[in-house]
Amino acid sequence: MTSKISVQKRDSATPHSALTELRNKGIVPGVVYGYQTETIPVSVSEIDLIKTLRESGRNGVINLEVEGKTLNVVLSDFQRDALKGSFKHVDFLAVNMSDELEISVAVHVIGESPGEKEGGVVNQPNREVLIKVKPADIPDALEVDVSNLAIGDHLTVGDIRGTVSYEILDEDDFILVSVTAPRTQDELDELEAPTGEGAQPEVIGGEPANDQKKD
Structure with a gap:
């Protein structure tokens, strides 16, 4: 309707x-x-x-x-x-209604990745794809099943192109979803550590360590 x-x-x-x-x-x-x-x-x-x-x-x-x-x-x-x-x-x-048009549709991830169960992180670098389809056949979204993805795996347009009834205009190497290894604690600590110009001077006893007290 x-x-x-x-x-x-x-x-x-x-x-x-x-x-x-x-x-x-x-x-x-x-x-x-x-x-x-x-x-x-x-x-x-x-x-x-x-x-x-x-x-x-x-x-x-x-x-x-x-x-x-x-x-x-x-x-x-x-x-x-x-x-x-x-x-x-x-x-x-x-x-x-008789002609195909080009339109972007959202990418929806379905299923649960084995890699995610092992602590991996599911990433969506691209959340839309460009398709060519008649107006009456436009899908609400492109569903991407990650049930077989382990850590280090990814799905591209080329992997799912033959599973849909419409033409996907993005290239085969267009990544839709990937599963990456979780960050190590050392990596997280490095991200949180202040570096460069944004670093603050160490504070000892309530005073900046590199400042001299004024008379």
Whole structure:
């Protein structure tokens, strides 16, 4: 089931103060662009936006209504307030349901690595991959199973390319997840030890060791 959302067209020259006022009222500024449409500045209720994304998923197709016209769109990009977590801006990309598009999807790690059980650390150097797929087939995420990874192992795009039904555009050596050995106590101590210009003078008896007391 495709989710629906209504947005309102806004003035492209909306001043910064007016955008702040919109956000304070729970309205998110954004734009619609893409297939068979000009770039349209819009605004949307944050409550409606959150509800729609819960229904459709991060990459789901949305029926977007603007000025009496309905467009098939996906959420192309968004910005959030670093402190509040609220939406600051959204980009909707109008799509042709018959054509493939390039879109980034999140990489989700599933399973438990034997290496992690032994004290290893699971790392995700890249948390998104770029794929090419028809809009209706966009996955919520690329799931990467680490159940067979020991310490020192890693998974790349080349390892999982043949397990998915869409094209991954990143190179085969693009690392998705790795399991590394835990740091030794000596390494941790070295990281914590002050060095160089940031080092502080040793304090003895409440006074810096390299300072002379003033008369």
